[in-house]
Amino acid sequence: MGKTYMLSGRIGESEIDQLQVGDALYITGEIFTMRDQAHLKALAILRSGGDLPFDLRGGIIYHCGPLVQGTKVISAGPTTSMRMEKVEGEIIAGTGAKCIIGKGGMGAGTLGALSKYHAVYTEYPGGAGALAAKAVVGIRAVYWKELGDPEAVWALEVKNLGPCFVTMDSHGRTLRDELKSSIHGSQA
């Protein structure tokens, strides 16, 4: 069994490098929801040399489209990360984000970027949206609301959001590769 760590919303490289696949994280602080459309919009801005309206340096990206009512987050589990695979490496490089929370695993492009830029990919139990929302203390800000509520970037204040299992670490390891003897040929 892996170790358990409590992390704050801004993380340094040395903190990241001590994490290994199988570890469980409980996160307190600020996290930013970003899914399909927000990834594309952020990428367009970064490629044109612009600045994002929010600071992701040392920060945490959550693959999530929360269910929000007024100022309250009702349900906020992870979405399937693999849809972001094509652009995640460039997002990590361009934003300085250190941790990603999602579900279902990611691919070689992301794994390479995690090693190069000292970051980790973690997974929160998929579908456990009500439980995840319980860990959300409040909404600090919302960006790009014109993308629609699920696709907007929500800066969420969370307390002990977890377990987020490290499934890809900054040392080039992925948990599912190591479980492969029991997962016959899954393309997860």
Next chain:
Amino acid sequence: MKPENIADLIRIIECQIPRDVESALERCREEEEEGSISRQVLEAILENIRYARENGIPMCQDTGSLVFFVSANGMCSKIRNTIMEGIAMATERVPLRANIVDPFSRRNTGNNLGRGNPIIHFEPSPDGAVRAGILAKGAGSENVSAVTMLDPDRPVEGVKEFVVQTVRKAGAKPCPPIVVGIGVGGSLDEAAILSKKALMRRLDKPSEDVFTGLLEAELLREINALGIGPMGFGGKNTALGVRMEVADCHTASLPVAVSIQCWALRRISFEVMKDGAILRGD
């Protein structure tokens, strides 16, 4: 039947998982190795189910696209309007996440309605009673669903191979343990509808057709032998169940559809009584 009834039924499916699904998940947890990530994930899922039910909170933030199966004679327009009003009401009150967008511009309609939405499958009622089912289908599992037209030379093996291959390819993406809905026969479109309809049958209720029931059981064994496990972390439980619906088809064809359903199988069946009251079914 009033829009309020539809909104109430949607609230029930979003917040209260059917008992048969929760029982199946509890059995899975017991079967996974103590201390494994797979077991921890199932524990979180079961805690989430209880927390959502006790607090009236949608269990998953992806409240899905709503699919309706309606059996009635006439009144289709009226029923459709009631369902639409009910969805708009549920979006505000439950609440539901606004999930429906234009496929090209990706602009969100804001109320879970839109061109061609909600999806309602009407069929004539054999005895005149109005019966209906609602399925709230999340996209993570819908995205790995598949339909194909097989050569009819080896029907049983062909169907089994396509189903197992679809589940293997889906891997961890659809939030396993999944339920696999299969539609065989009919036509391209009919097979797909049948594969969704199959998800409406309870997990503890075997098929009335013996051959279908045997095939479901065989497929469940083969799927669980893949070892994908809860959330793809390995283990004995990749699927909670396999449900298949069959229709006859053209002699040259063998249409097969596989609707992959995440663990959060949100469904309800009901009958509308003569006085408009709602009688809950499975």
